[in-house]
Amino acid sequence: MATEIKAPVFPESVADGTIATWHKQPGEAVSRDEVICDIETDKVVLEVVAPADGTLASIIKGEGDTVLSAEVIAQFEEGAVSGATQTQAVQSEEKVEQAAAQTEAGNAPIVERQQVQDQAPAVRKALTESGVAAADVAGTGRGGRITKEDVANHQAKPAAPAAQPLSVAVGERIEKRVPMTRLRKRVAERLLAATQETAMLTTFNEVNMKPIMEMRAQYKDAFEKRHGARLGFMSFFVKAATEALKRYPAVNASIDGEDIVYHGYYDIGVAVSSDRGLVVPVLRDTDRMNYAEVENGIRDYAYKARDGKLGIEDMTGGTFTITNGGTFGSLLSTPILNTPQTAILGMHKIQERPMAVNGQVEILPMMYLALSYDHRLIDGKEAVGFLVTIKELLEEPAKLILDL
Incomplete structure (x- = not known):
């Protein structure tokens, strides 16, 4: 039945x-x-x-x-596979063999398209973008399926020398048209709406990362041994942002029509880049999380994003967002609001620069911070005070840890 x-x-x-x-x-x-x-x-x-x-x-x-x-x-x-189904399976195998024979006879494009369609979405995307033929990649996944790593490993292999150089007609320019994924279209719609429907403004500051880097270097091995998590910079920023949100409730609020919704909890989204586009999974109740829980949460979300396993519940809600363009080398940027949130913090690359300290020039690891905010709700005084609070907590991490 x-x-x-x-x-x-x-x-x-x-x-x-x-x-x-x-x-x-x-x-x-x-x-x-x-x-x-x-x-x-x-x-x-x-x-x-x-x-x-x-x-x-x-x-x-x-x-x-x-x-x-x-x-x-x-x-x-x-129920059990019927005899008819077994016959169909055999016929299917025969069709595959026939298709392979036809490939040798010159019908490679048809077979290749089918081979590409048989792969998972992320693998199809990798094959399309790399221009690699599915038939040329040795699959190591379940049932011989191709994984993204298989595509990357195939690209890393040195190419065999061509029998003769290919001639390209002068003036020939190649284009490739692919449809946007639903995620990419949705991200585009939200970003465009944020720029058109909010009074977005960005304020900047810079933070001396030396204290955090020294603390991290001193305790990272013991931290990893005790908690099984790598001590990164993001946990310091999440905890500093949480404390700053407590002091400036408007930055943790959202606008709903003509109402202002002040949230009595702290759910911070962390922007993560994936093969399908930018996703923002949410760390819940960060005021109750310790540094190890923050690091483990971010690590788990990164693995889920890589494997395409993020659930809708992982990305629902959020009262504030942190994005780190520094992982890609960005020195300065203006992040776009993740509506209906009213503010987003942008981290950037740590860059050594000469700085004046007590009348002396020192080379210090500096990072630019950017806070984009909705001026309809947040005044400049609050935005600057929020960003300065984060700066002070990071430059004196003892205050952050001791809740001073």
């Missing part, structure tokens, strides 16, 4: 999704909890798994189709 396979129930903040990839085709046998389909929303990629051992009977929603929450996307036959 056929049973329905439905899309996951989306939260209220997600209207619909798009079928990104079918990992199984009608007639193929599947195992319980095996991933059969990926659904891409404007926030995350959701995996649909087989409810039991059986066979995928039919696909109702194809790749690229829009699906609603809990909408039926396929039919599933539960």
Whole structure:
């Protein structure tokens, strides 16, 4: 008896999704909890798994189709693989062999497109951007599937010398057009709305990172041994921002229509770059977290983002955001608000510069800080005071640790 396979129930903040990839085709046998389909929303990629051992009977929603929450996307036959299905599997294998033979005969583009479509979204993206043929990459994933690492390793191999140089017509220019992912489109919409619908202004300051760097160098080994987490700079910034938010509640507020919502909790989003675009998972109740919990939380989110495992609940909410362009070498930038939040802190590259200290010139590791804020709610005095508070807490970390 056929049973329905439905899309996951989306939260209220997600209207619909798009079928990104079918990992199984009608007639193929599947195992319980095996991933059969990926659904891409404007926030995350959701995996649909087989409810039991059986066979995928039919696909109702194809790749690229829009699906609603809990909408039926396929039919599933539960139970042992039938003889007919086994025959179909054999025929499928024969088709693959025929396709391989046709590839040698000159039909490589058709087979290549199918091979690319059979991969996960992140792998398809890597193959497309690198220009590497799927057939040329040795897959090390489950069932011989190609991973992003396989694509990167293939690119790192020295290319075999060409039999003869290729001639390119003078004036020929190559273009490639690919559709935006739902996440990229949603990020674009939110950033554009932030610049058009808020009175955004940015104030800057700089912080001497020497005290934090010395403390980190002294205690990082003991910290990692005790807590199993690497002591980075982000935990200091998260804790400093949390303390500054306590002193300046308007920076932790949001605007809802004509109302101001003052939040009595501190949920700080940390911008993370992923293959699919910028995502902002949220650390909850940072005022109750210690440094190890902050570091472990950020590390776990980074792994989830890398593997495409971030859930919608991981990125919902947030009262303030921190973004670190310094990891990519940025020396100074103006971050854009993550609405409906009213402020965002931008970290940057640590750069040694000559500074005047008590009438003497010293070479110090300095970092520019940028605070973009919504001037409709936050006045310049509050914004500058907030940023100066972070600066003072970082330059005297004892105050931060001792809650002074």
